[in-house]
Amino acid sequence: MYKIGVFSKMCKVTIKALRYYEKEGLLKPAYIDENNSYRYYDSSQLVEISKIIALKQIGLSINDIKKIIKENKNFYDVLKCKKNELEKNINLYNYQLSQINYLLEEKKMENEILVKEIPSYVVYYREGIIKNYEAISEFVLETGKEVTNVNPNLKCIEPGYCYVNYLDHGYKEENVKIRYVEAVQEMGKESENIKFTKSNSIKAVCIYHKGSYSKLGESYNKILKYVENNGYEIAGEIRESYIDGCWNKESEEDYLTELQVPIEIIK
Helix, strand or coil: CEEHHHHHHHHCCCHHHHHHHHHCCCCCCCEECCCCCCEEECCCHHHHHHHHHHHHHCCCCHHHHHHHHCCCCCHHHHHHHHHHHHHCCCCCCHHHHHHHHHHHHHCCCCCCEEEEEECCCEEEEEEEEECCHHHHHHHHHHHHHHHHHHCCCCCECCCCCEEEEECCCCCCCCCEEEEEEEEECCCCCCCCCCEEEECCCEEEEEEEEECCHHHHHHHHHHHHHHHHHCCEEECCCCEEEEEECCCCCCCHHHCEEEEEEEEEECC
């Protein structure tokens, strides 16, 4: 579990807002310490907060969000009502309208798509070729061991942020070229395989994928379709960011991965 400050950084939502959502009954902490009243959140609640953020980004009020999440009011009817309002102001609310059209097509709050800023970090990275996609975990673990051997005192940022880029020009089943990247607090000593740099800050279309990596293709299809349909252009390598996985979850159904697609608006 994460203290409220760490969880705030992970979901890019202020502590004040998290307390407000708790007060409104939209997102209660997973655990409250009776001795000191410290709030703790679970990583699975990133999916819950993303629902609230997605609905806020399309302009719904807290009362409308409560109707959808708490009162189970007709999600489709609420969105249709908001769509009619936005169509009167299409130039001003073009972004919000594109979000609504996506959600209306999905017909349910699942795998919601967000647009957010991802800051620059000091990172280490390793590039290599893996036999197939099942070998990613082994590649990541080997990378971590090598980094620790060369930099025993190096610390990752809190909360952690790591991701994989696929470097081949097209999809491949075998001999896949990848880059594993992890954000750290400071530059470290390089080795033959491990390099340090500063990542670029990006604006990205993002989607959380809950479940097995074997079904990641479904989330990729949704997010790439969204990019294409909403006047964006991919402006860099897609990041496959791992939040929960085999290192802390027993079941693949509890894995949580975020796909981050760097974008720019097509002029």
